[in-house]
Amino acid sequence: MKKYVLFDHDGVLVDTEFWYYKAGERALADIGFTLDKTQYLRSMSQGQGTWAQARAADIDEHTISRQRAVRDDYYQEYLRTEAIEIEGVVDTLADLSKHVRMAIVTTAKRADFDLIHEKRQIQQFMEFVLVREDYKRSKPHPEPYLTALHRFGAAKEETLVVEDSLRGLNSAVAADIDCAVVHNEFTKTHDFSQATHQIKTLTELKEIIRATS
Structure with missing residues (x-):
């Protein structure tokens, strides 16, 4: 589960x-x-x-x-x-928060992350955030996701990573964690054959989580 x-x-x-x-x-x-x-x-x-x-x-x-x-x-x-919102993200996170514990693992720098979230509602659903300054080796190295597992005290088989790039997928694969890749027009040419799931929108995560329960 x-x-x-x-x-x-x-x-x-x-x-x-x-x-x-x-x-x-x-x-x-x-x-x-x-x-x-x-x-x-x-x-x-x-x-x-x-x-x-x-x-x-x-x-x-x-x-x-x-x-x-x-x-x-x-x-x-x-x-x-610029408009950088993705439709449906906040509603999906609100729904998922009833069933799973969530965190963000990003290569974004703290200054950029904080600027993005000054007026957005995403962080309220996250127990913690790991930005680029919080680990030594960036994706595709497994360290960022292994650090998050340790922070949660979570087992790999209990965890799902959600990514949009090959670099991120490779990080999850190297950490031996299942990964759902969500469609992103900018990274659609990447090879996602190692992904556990490929989805068009985050709303599909609900079914993936439900299927593991």
Whole structure:
């Protein structure tokens, strides 16, 4: 029986993946570099990100560090101004909270996470949140999800991870935890063949949890 659900954040609970990409694209455009979206998605699935292409093009680390700060500013601008809600998330969480204990395990930085949730109703359903500063090795390493299991005192077989990216799925698989991958238009080209479940919306989690009880 599934008693615990560990949610990824970006692309699962809020629609931010595209805006993170756009912020990086914009920061690199400022220095005359064009970020290739297809390659970005490939790098993202391998646990890399915006700067892999820049390094491959011999852009120096000082410039990358400077533009990373610029990217972060652009991203927070988007978080403040763009519509990032995913329809049905709050209602689904309210329903699930009657049956399971829940937490968020995200690669988002604390500053971005806090900005996103200043005026949203998602955190009230979570017992805790692990952000990027809360563990040493990021997804696809299993550490983030293993840390969450330890925090809950939960067994792997009692737990379900909800992800939207190959990087996150690989983290769950490496931690030996069942994973439901929810559709995200931005990551739809990833290989999710190792997922325990593939779902179109979070509302389908109700049936998955019910089937394990």
